[in-house]
Amino acid sequence: xxxxxxxxxxxxxxxxxxxxxxxxxxxxxxxxxxxxxxxxxxxxxxxxxxxxxxxxxxxxxxxxxxxxxxxxxxxxxxxxxxxxxxxxxxxxxxxxxxxxxxxxxxxxxxxxxxxxxxxxxxxxxxxxxxxxxxxxxxxxxxxxxxxxxxxxxxxxxxxxxxxx
Numbered sequence: 001x002x003x004x005x006x007x008x009x010x011x012x013x014x015x016x017x018x019x020x021x022x023x024x025x026x027x028x029x030x031x032x033x034x035x036x037x038x039x040x041x042x043x044x045x046x047x048x049x050x051x052x053x054x055x056x057x058x059x060x061x062x063x064x065x066x067x068x069x070x071x072x073x074x075x076x077x078x079x080x081x082x083x084x085x086x087x088x089x090x091x092x093x094x095x096x097x098x099x100x101x102x103x104x105x106x107x108x109x110x111x112x113x114x115x116x117x118x119x120x121x122x123x124x125x126x127x128x129x130x131x132x133x134x135x136x137x138x139x140x141x142x143x144x145x146x147x148x149x150x151x152x153x154x155x156x157x158x159x160x161x162x163x164x
Contacts, residue, residue: 047145054104054124055151058082058140061097061106066156071138073131076115080131082140085111096120099129104142 065071065084072083076098084095092111097104098120105120127143138153 047147050124051142051144051147051149054126054142054144055140055149057123058097058142059151059153061095062138062153062155065095068156071133071155073133073138076117079117080129081115082131082138099126102127104129 061084062071062082065086070085072085074081074083079098079100082097084097086093086095093108094111094115096107096109096115098107098117099105100117100120102125103122104124104126105117106123107115107117107120109115109119125144127146128141129143130141132139133155136155138155139150140153141148141150143149
């Protein structure tokens with residue numbers, strides 16, 4: 001008794017090859033979409049983290065300096081500047097916090113020196129920052145990544161100033 005050898009058709013091979021090709025392309029598409037979602041999620045989380053860090057940094061600086069008439073907001077060349085006044089020994093110093101060239105900057109100088117925005121140390125990238133003090137309530141508004149966030153801090157002593 002002889003068994004007949006099964007005839008192999010080209011279509012069998014092509015069908016398996018096409019099935020494998022479709023599976024491979026689908027797998028690559030899923031991996032690509034997943035990487036895009038991951039990248040977007042990481043970018044969003046970084047933006048939120050940076051906003052939180054900037055806001056926490058500013059509020060902590062205010063709390064460290066919170067004493068009678070030690071916090072003020074000034075408008076220097078059209079820029080809101082948060083001024084934190086301190087006394088070390090017999091000298092008066094001021095910490096200036098402001099936005100310059102899309103960077104949040106801090107400058108700590110003696111009151112005998114003249115404020116210059118270019119001298120400040122860059123702390124973090126921001127789009128804009130505005131400050132205002134009204135009836136011992138400091139309002140800080142920060143825009144980063146196109147999203148604006150506002151924080152309020154009750155202060156012991158502050159001079160009234162409304163942002164322009």
